[in-house]
Amino acid sequence: MQLLEIEPLDLGSDVRAMGLELTEADENREPIRGADAAKTWSRVLLAIAAPENWALDFFSHLDRLRDYCQRHEITYRDATKHSIVLPALELAVLEPLFDRFQAETFGVRAGGPLAEGDPTLEGELARRGVDAYHSAFAKYSFCAICNFEDGSLIILSEKLWASEVIRRVRPALQNQEIEIRLAT
Numbered sequence: 001m002q003l004l005e006i007e008p009l010d011l012g013s014d015v016r017a018m019g020l021e022l023t024e025a026d027e028n029r030e031p032i033r034g035a036d037a038a039k040t041w042s043r044v045l046l047a048i049a050a051p052e053n054w055a056l057d058f059f060s061h062l063d064r065l066r067d068y069c070q071r072h073e074i075t076y077r078d079a080t081k082h083s084i085v086l087p088a089l090e091l092a093v094l095e096p097l098f099d100r101f102q103a104e105t106f107g108v109r110a111g112g113p114l115a116e117g118d119p120t121l122e123g124e125l126a127r128r129g130v131d132a133y134h135s136a137f138a139k140y141s142f143c144a145i146c147n148f149e150d151g152s153l154i155i156l157s158e159k160l161w162a163s164e165v166i167r168r169v170r171p172a173l174q175n176q177e178i179e180i181r182l183a184t
Helices: 034-049 062-071 091-101 119-135 162-172
Strands: 002-010 016-024 054-058 077-080 083-087 106-110 142-147 152-156 178-182
Touching: 002 034, 002 162, 016 034, 016 162, 034 091, 034 106, 034 142, 034 152, 034 162, 062 083, 062 091, 077 119, 083 119, 106 119, 119 142, 162 178
Parallel strands: 002 178
Antiparallel strands: 002 016, 016 152, 054 083, 054 106, 077 083, 106 142, 142 152
């Protein structure tokens, strides 16, 4: 049995954030990894981003990512010399991608200036990694930091609340052995 716990985070007065943690539901609370984690995280991300246009931001191990995308015929855009953007992917593509790259930290953006690109943010992602989202998240429905190896997804958003995330995620995970709850 898996546990998806959603918790508001205090990252300072200038940012609203929540953490999603995917762990074993037993007393050890070890992060879920591997294919099971990729299956859950891909459904969670699609459910949260569903009403918006969204993209993945990668800024490390780019040669491996390019090779993977080319072999699997996945569209991507070299945003800068040191960052790649993958536009919204369907579940059948997203799940194996997450399984392959779950040891990497990468980001997600939804809504906002995705269609026309965001050269300022994309340049900062290449320079500062996911820390760049701190000054840009308000332009988007949300920005998120994916650290699936540690079993976590951190969402920065002025538009989403933990209760809304639960409402979106619950139907996507029904018929799975996953307990979803708000952290107490």
